[in-house]
Amino acid sequence: MPPNQIASYAAHALKSAPFAYLAPLRLADALDHLAELGEDARVLAGGQSLIPLLALRLARPGVLVDLGRIASLAEVQEREGWLVLGSMTRELQAERSALVARGWPLLGAALRFIGHSAIRSRGTVGGSLAHADPAAELPAVALALQAELVAQSKGRGERTIAALDFFLGPYTTALASDEILTEIRIPSSSGGFSFQEVARRHGDFALVGVAATVELERGRIKGCRVALTGVSDRPVPGSGTELGMVGEEPTPKLFRAVAQQLAAVVRPPSDLHGTAGYRRQLVSVLVPRALEEASARAGVGPIDGGGLSP
Ligand SMILES: Cc1cc2nc3c(=O)[nH]c(=O)nc-3n(C[C@H](O)[C@H](O)[C@H](O)COP(=O)(O)OP(=O)(O)OC[C@H]3O[C@@H](n4cnc5c(N)ncnc54)[C@H](O)[C@@H]3O)c2cc1C
Structure with missing residues (x-):
């Protein structure tokens, strides 16, 4: 045919x-x-x-x-220091990209948590974002990395939507029915990163997932982004400024306090996989773990050492 x-x-x-x-x-x-x-x-x-x-x-x-036959939608490139992924980039293709590994390792780390490789060999980065499952990994990564999403329609041409404005609710985005998500643009970022997740079985959707980036300057936090998945009807963003982290030393005490702040504001669902209370508890465990790993990768581990809660 x-x-x-x-x-x-x-x-x-x-x-x-x-x-x-x-x-x-x-x-x-x-x-x-x-x-x-x-x-x-x-x-x-x-x-x-x-x-x-x-x-x-x-x-x-x-x-x-x-969209599977439109070759231009499946390109992975670096443009003026930004990672530019065509929306039809397969999840496995992005995971195995040397460019992603070199400059945007948080994305590569999160992709490995999506289903199994057979799913990722077909599933696309743009499809995951456009589908906007409240427990998906990539929407949280898009927030943590401050991605810009490019949409095109015949009537209105091209527009760029900040990840922060893209996710409107469960399975609902800012895309209109005549629009196609064409590109995902991610600015370069320095510093450390971490992606942490708990799922009931390997390959399952996250009960809770945390994407984090930390930038340090002279042993203090210069910038930080945290984004959570699985705890609301859409991914939940947090910035170091809002969370009172900028200028502070990256200590376990600070990270635990940030986790408590986030655990108090999220509204996780209760379902047969876990109660809202359990998911909130996961936030208080995974956020410090992610921030600790991201700051260790940024060059300086937590200042006063000491174990974090399990
Ligand atoms: C067994 C299994 C396990 C999975 N586990 C996970 C998991 O752990 N984590 C996770 O995040 N996902 C998981 N997924 C989902 C997977 O990541 C999908 O690939 C993804 O959610 C949708 O991407 P897709 O390319 O397959 O999109 P499709 O299924 O083709 O489309 C999904 C939706 O997005 C719309 N859409 C797609 N592309 C565009 C575009 N460019 N512009 C506008 N609209 C568009 C479609 O119209 C549709 O409404 C799993 C899937 C399966 C089957």
Whole structure:
């Protein structure tokens, strides 16, 4: 079947409701389709979240617009010191990228927590961000690294959305239905990083995950970012300034105090995987662990040593 041809599938052939399938070769054509079809169309990236939703009939788009043949969306590059990932960069491709490992190791560290390698070989960085699962790793990383997300539509052209403004709620982002997330741009960052997570089994979604970056100057904290996943309807950001860390020494006492602040403000869900109280307890354990590792990587370990709570 020619890739650009719409093919209707009979309802009985799949578990999903019937849909038509388009596989454009150019971004401009994909944007045309979304503009024409409106709410009836849905973008397909790696399919690791969308295909199960179709099979369960939790999503019933009339048309799927597959981005998989648009080569320009799968490039990984460095541009003026920024990491620029095409939205169709596979999670495994980013994880194995020498560029990511050299300059943006927090991203590489977090990617390893996503499902299993078979999932990551299909799932895309842009798909994970656009899907906005409240327990996903990459939204928290996007916040901690202050990523910018580039969206394009036929009618309004290109716009850049700060990660802070992108995640609006569970499975809800600032993207309009005619927009495609095309690029993820991440500024360079110096200093240390850490990604910590507790899940019930390897490859499961996080009960709680913490992404952290710490920059030190003369033994004191110059900058810090913390972002949590699994504890709210969207990733929760925190900056060193808001958390009273800037200018302070990176001590376990400070890190525990920061963790207590965060544990008090998050509103985690209670479900069969863990209670809200358990998730809050994980925040108070994982945040100090992440900050300790990030400051050790930034060049100076915690000043007064001493163990952190388990
Ligand atoms: C068994 C299993 C375990 C998993 N474990 C984890 C885990 O531990 N952590 C985790 O974070 N994820 C996990 N995932 C999900 C995985 O990371 C997915 O790859 C990701 O959530 C969605 O990416 P995708 O490319 O597959 O997107 P798709 O499933 O194709 O799309 C997801 C949604 O995003 C929209 N979308 C996708 N790309 C774009 C774009 N460029 N522009 C606009 N909208 C777009 C789609 O329309 C759809 O609504 C798991 C999945 C499976 C099947």
